[in-house]
Amino acid sequence: MKFGIELVPNEPVFKIAAYTKAAEDQGFEYVWITDHYNNREVYSTISVLALATNKIKIGAGVTNPYTRSPVITATSIASVNEIAGGRTVLGIGPGDKMTFEALGLLGEKPLTAVRESAVVVRELLTGKKVSYDGEIVKLKNAKIDFADPKKTGVDMNIPIYIGAQGPKMLETAGAVGDGILINGSHPDDFKAAAVQIKKGAEGSGRNIKDIDVAAYTCFSVDEDAEKAYAAAKPVVAFIIAGAADVLLERHSISKELKTEIADAIGRGDFKGLNTIITDDAADRFAVVGDYDACLKKAKELEKAGVTQLVAGSPLGPNKEKSIKLIGKMIEEF
Numbered sequence: 001m002k003f004g005i006e007l008v009p010n011e012p013v014f015k016i017a018a019y020t021k022a023a024e025d026q027g028f029e030y031v032w033i034t035d036h037y038n039n040r041e042v043y044s045t046i047s048v049l050a051l052a053t054n055k056i057k058i059g060a061g062v063t064n065p066y067t068r069s070p071v072i073t074a075t076s077i078a079s080v081n082e083i084a085g086g087r088t089v090l091g092i093g094p095g096d097k098m099t100f101e102a103l104g105l106l107g108e109k110p111l112t113a114v115r116e117s118a119v120v121v122r123e124l125l126t127g128k129k130v131s132y133d134g135e136i137v138k139l140k141n142a143k144i145d146f147a148d149p150k151k152t153g154v155d156m157n158i159p160i161y162i163g164a165q166g167p168k169m170l171e172t173a174g175a176v177g178d179g180i181l182i183n184g185s186h187p188d189d190f191k192a193a194a195v196q197i198k199k200g201a202e203g204s205g206r207n208i209k210d211i212d213v214a215a216y217t218c219f220s221v222d223e224d225a226e227k228a229y230a231a232a233k234p235v236v237a238f239i240i241a242g243a244a245d246v247l248l249e250r251h252s253i254s255k256e257l258k259t260e261i262a263d264a265i266g267r268g269d270f271k272g273l274n275t276i277i278t279d280d281a282a283d284r285f286a287v288v289g290d291y292d293a294c295l296k297k298a299k300e301l302e303k304a305g306v307t308q309l310v311a312g313s314p315l316g317p318n319k320e321k322s323i324k325l326i327g328k329m330i331e332e333f
């Protein structure tokens, strides 16, 4: 199993670059930068990461077809790919509905939009002329000149990962993704996801074994397990508050508890969340605890079919320390 790290560009880009370099030195193979309009812009950020590193793969994790057209996504990732000497990967998802409201975006037909985006981005990255008459994406002889590898000498066959959670999006991801980034931290989520991914892959004559199934986890490790849980619970609270019913049922989270958590978030009572969310509940939505506990959970995710574990926010009470602890863990895989 490979390891990646998710970094949210809500800190200065040079800080993100320092975390990324530390992760590269510890053996992480991927860095994924989230894409939300209210944080630093994803392609500006990954350009700096490309200059600050020399082997880690660098990804937009994940963009969407609504705040940026798929053509500009293709141009942007190809531009960074040239700087990075072919080390980029691209994540495309349907986008966070909550943030769309602020932007007056509807996010209509998400399955179609994500599928069509993945298809046209892949074609545009060949540097050839692309015409496409989709339901959402329409192109007429669009051509990204510099994407032609003969022009840059850089392989533009950039792996496309799909950010997916819902059953139909997982199926779509199985059909069109080189990889899938699934927000989840418990083996049960990946056993359930495998059914849809397999259906989508086989429907397109592909094999699930050819797909990198990445667990985009909430991750929190520290020598002091109590501190690790305290750091993870606010993130777990947002996950539970925004989770679909099917996820809550799978992890036996009652509607009452979901409401109690959402109310505590609304009041800004993050201290209270520490008791409202038990350690058992946190274990369902995070890889959390001391080194041995997190190693055990990482092994369970690998057994459930995960091929890349992306250590996501908060990483732990102290990011730098957590990156080192996970680096030690990477040697066990």
Ligand SMILES: C[C@H](OP(=O)(O)OC[C@@H](O)[C@@H](O)[C@@H](O)Cn1c2nc(=O)[nH]c(=O)c-2cc2ccc(O)cc21)C(=O)N[C@@H](CCC(=O)N[C@@H](CCC(=O)O)C(=O)O)C(=O)O
Residues within 6 Å of the ligand: 033, 034, 035, 036, 061, 062, 063, 064, 093, 094, 095, 096, 097, 099, 108, 109, 110, 111, 112, 113, 163, 164, 165, 166, 167, 168, 169, 170, 181, 182, 183, 216
């Ligand atoms: C749209 C949604 O898909 P979903 O995959 O569950 O969406 C939840 C998240 O994956 C989505 O919000 C992501 O963009 C969130 N996300 C990020 N979102 C961001 O905005 N920025 C990020 O950086 C980001 C990172 C990220 C990483 C991993 C990951 O898994 C998700 C991430 C959904 O509701 N899907 C359902 C229903 C789909 C649907 O609407 N179907 C309709 C429409 C059909 C059509 O589209 O044509 C129908 O069937 O009629 C399903 O999959 O079954």
